[in-house]
Amino acid sequence: MKTVYICSDTVTGIFSGIYDAWKSGKHEQDCGIALLGAVEQELFCDYVEVEESERKAQAVELMIRKHMGMRAYWDIFHAVLSPDRDKGNAILGTMMAARKLADGTKIMDHLSHPMVEKVFELSRTVAGEAHLLKGFLRFQELENGILYAQITPKAQVLSCLAPHFEDRLPNENWMIHDKNHQMFAVHEKGKHWVLVLDEYWREDRVQLISEKEKEYAQLWKNFCQTIAIQSRMNPRCQMQHLPLRFRPNMTEFRDTSDVRV
Amino acid sequence: MFLRKEGEDMRIQEAKSMYDKLQILTDAAKYDVACTSSGTARRGDGTGMGNCEQSGICHSFSADGRCISLLKILFTNECIYDCKYCVNRRSNDVERTSFTPDEVCTLTMEFYRRNYIEGLFLSSGILKSPDYTMELLYATLWKLRKEYNFQGYIHVKAIPGASQELVQRIGFLADRMSVNLELPTAESLRLLAPHKTRKNILTPMRLVQNLASENRQKIQLYRNAPRFVPAGQSTQMIIGATPETDYQIIRVAESMYQKFELKRVFYSAFVPVNEDVCLPAGTGEGPPLLREHRLYQADWLLRYYHFQAEELLSEENPNFNVLFDPKCNWALKHLEQFPVEVNRDDYKMLLRVPGIGYKSAGRIVRARKLGTLDFADLKKFGVVLKRALYFITCNGKMMYPTRMDEDYISRNLLNTGERLPDSVTQAGYRQLSLFDDVRFGGGLR
Numbered sequence: 001m002k003t004v005y006i007c008s009d010t011v012t013g014i015f016s017g018i019y020d021a022w023k024s025g026k027h028e029q030d031c032g033i034a035l036l037g038a039v040e041q042e043l044f045c046d047y048v049e050v051e052e053s054e055r056k057a058q059a060v061e062l063m064i065r066k067h068m069g070m071r072a073y074w075d076i077f078h079a080v081l082s083p084d085r086d087k088g089n090a091i092l093g094t095m096m097a098a099r100k101l102a103d104g105t106k107i108m109d110h111l112s113h114p115m116v117e118k119v120f121e122l123s124r125t126v127a128g129e130a131h132l133l134k135g136f137l138r139f140q141e142l143e144n145g146i147l148y149a150q151i152t153p154k155a156q157v158l159s160c161l162a163p164h165f166e167d168r169l170p171n172e173n174w175m176i177h178d179k180n181h182q183m184f185a186v187h188e189k190g191k192h193w194v195l196v197l198d199e200y201w202r203e204d205r206v207q208l209i210s211e212k213e214k215e216y217a218q219l220w221k222n223f224c225q226t227i228a229i230q231s232r233m234n235p236r237c238q239m240q241h242l243p244l245r246f247r248p249n250m251t252e253f254r255d256t257s258d259v260r261v
Numbered sequence: 262m263f264l265r266k267e268g269e270d271m272r273i274q275e276a277k278s279m280y281d282k283l284q285i286l287t288d289a290a291k292y293d294v295a296c297t298s299s300g301t302a303r304r305g306d307g308t309g310m311g312n313c314e315q316s317g318i319c320h321s322f323s324a325d326g327r328c329i330s331l332l333k334i335l336f337t338n339e340c341i342y343d344c345k346y347c348v349n350r351r352s353n354d355v356e357r358t359s360f361t362p363d364e365v366c367t368l369t370m371e372f373y374r375r376n377y378i379e380g381l382f383l384s385s386g387i388l389k390s391p392d393y394t395m396e397l398l399y400a401t402l403w404k405l406r407k408e409y410n411f412q413g414y415i416h417v418k419a420i421p422g423a424s425q426e427l428v429q430r431i432g433f434l435a436d437r438m439s440v441n442l443e444l445p446t447a448e449s450l451r452l453l454a455p456h457k458t459r460k461n462i463l464t465p466m467r468l469v470q471n472l473a474s475e476n477r478q479k480i481q482l483y484r485n486a487p488r489f490v491p492a493g494q495s496t497q498m499i500i501g502a503t504p505e506t507d508y509q510i511i512r513v514a515e516s517m518y519q520k521f522e523l524k525r526v527f528y529s530a531f532v533p534v535n536e537d538v539c540l541p542a543g544t545g546e547g548p549p550l551l552r553e554h555r556l557y558q559a560d561w562l563l564r565y566y567h568f569q570a571e572e573l574l575s576e577e578n579p580n581f582n583v584l585f586d587p588k589c590n591w592a593l594k595h596l597e598q599f600p601v602e603v604n605r606d607d608y609k610m611l612l613r614v615p616g617i618g619y620k621s622a623g624r625i626v627r628a629r630k631l632g633t634l635d636f637a638d639l640k641k642f643g644v645v646l647k648r649a650l651y652f653i654t655c656n657g658k659m660m661y662p663t664r665m666d667e668d669y670i671s672r673n674l675l676n677t678g679e680r681l682p683d684s685v686t687q688a689g690y691r692q693l694s695l696f697d698d699v700r701f702g703g704g705l706r
Contacts, residue, residue, distance in 0.1 A: 101631070106627075106630075106631065109624075109627035109628055109630065109631060110628065110631040110632065111624060111627075111628040111638065111641065111642060112628055112631070112632045112633075112634055112638045113631075113632070117638075117641055121641070131316075131318070134314070134318050135318040135319045135320040135321070135330075135376075135379070136320070136321070137376050138375060138376055138377070139374065139375045139376050140375070141375070147374065147375070149376070164314075165376075167304055167305045167312050168305060168310070168311060168312050168413075169310060169374060170305055170307045170308075170310075171307075171308075171309070171310065172310075172374060212371075216371050216372070216375065218280070219279065219280060219283055219368070219372075220372060220375070220377050222280065222283065222284055222287075223283060223287050223332070224321060224323055224329060225323075225324075226283075226284055226287040226288050226291065227287055227290075227291050227323050227327075227329060227333060228291070228323035228324040228325045228327070229291055229292070229325050229327075229532060230325075231532050231547050231548055232325040232326075232327075232530075232532070232547075232548060232550070233324055233325050234324070234325050234326040235324060235326075236326075237322075237325075237326025238322045238323065238324055238325070238326045240326075241319070241322045241326065241328065242321065242322040250321070251375070251377070252321055
């Protein structure tokens, strides 16, 4: 009988689920991974709730790195962050397919395998969104000098963005707020960034932006308007590259009816 | 506001605010094409601000659909030259202003830490002399790198006619340097940019090339040697202001890549900003965007798809097809080399199939080692089947029964809506017909 392992939608959760499924020694078609709160009930199926632990997750991570190589790990790491409900199954299927290959590190080339293809697809989408946000994310300087950014991504991209910004702005205090997943990446000057989940959040704290901030926001908005060439106007092309869903969080598209500073 | 006495007459000049300066010097820089931030990968060292990503990052897109990646500004729009196509030519009556090095640095740093930009693109009008201008640019970059400790991307223009030593010194501070070719041929340059000569433009290009290759050898010996323009050099030329054919232009680009090892050649559809007898008359059609688009497509074929300029165009057939992109056009003329068997034929041949890009070709080559591929797989790899299906077989079979006939395939490709790029259809480009001339309507007056 098929066993479905139910876990939470986090890296630790999913990797723990994979750990249990892998340990059970079952065949690919006899086990599955489902996300807590998004389980589609099937007949003739056992449902087991996974006991999640950091240890299990690390074991799976180590196994992937060792037997499937860094490139596959990179893809799987991104696939885990995707909003897709079937991601657990795809990753498990990919790992099982890698076991059958003489050289497991070649697994991500095996795109004619449906599960590998799925992981590839998910990873491409997530990495794509993360890359776009590296550009589209906007920091605002708060009154106390902290740089604060809001994003509303489809995937949980904070762990892709934070290392990038840590390297880029090592001497700033900054915070990225993922409003869709209620997660924060927080970086204190000179230290390593940390991921903070939900917790207690006061919206009013980030309303107070510094005086300088308004000035630079205004300069930037004006720059963006001026740089466009009138006789080449092409809003559809702009839309293609910069979809509307990113714009509410971007300084140059936000309507601040401030007067010119 | 301050008053300045000059002999007898009093002039009133208003000190410009930062806002006005940025507006003027952005407006003056907007016709420069390149806004790429790719080509260097550099991690921050933890003491300053900034790093570089190999792929480059687009930070925004302006209403004309062009990417905004760098803070693209002129240092000054005052200019001693009188290039006929340029807004900043000295005979134009436009508001003039200059930044100070500190202003440029502050703007860059403040924009960068808010993640507005990936770095700085600094160009300039010629103030007093090329050397004088280049000194100013050097002073600015030096401040930005050493005093403000900025480690992000910097693209700087080399001023033709500036001394070799200055070019060399500034190259160690910048990631990319570019010298504008301005116009495709020496004659056009003589006509439209009387103060510039081809030789003056090519000299710094050659210099940068030589210095860069010297630097590469040095880095092999000393890993931590300072890097000279690590992201290479680029150039740009204006398309449609002078009567060159596409063939001439693409030949020039090819020789730039081969002889000067350029990273990119940019093409800029001519936007008439000045009225001049030497410039084409305004035809009310807007800039030749389709032509620019086709040139970029061909440029990619040269750089990534192992095509030669001679394969795409010839003396007899010197302009690109309006209806088909250059690759499709080539394939239609060389049907004897098709169909290509996806599971067997080599990478270079896969690259020549319309609808297969270099990424999907790579995926195909790697995936077919592990299993045979069919059309459904290809679709997932990113192959555009509606275009590719006439040119490929999977395991000896075509997707649908088709004929290897130029007319038949062209007709079918057009029926499925060989899509013209948005940049063309949206910008009010004229209605296309088979008999249109690709070039601007007016010609030389």
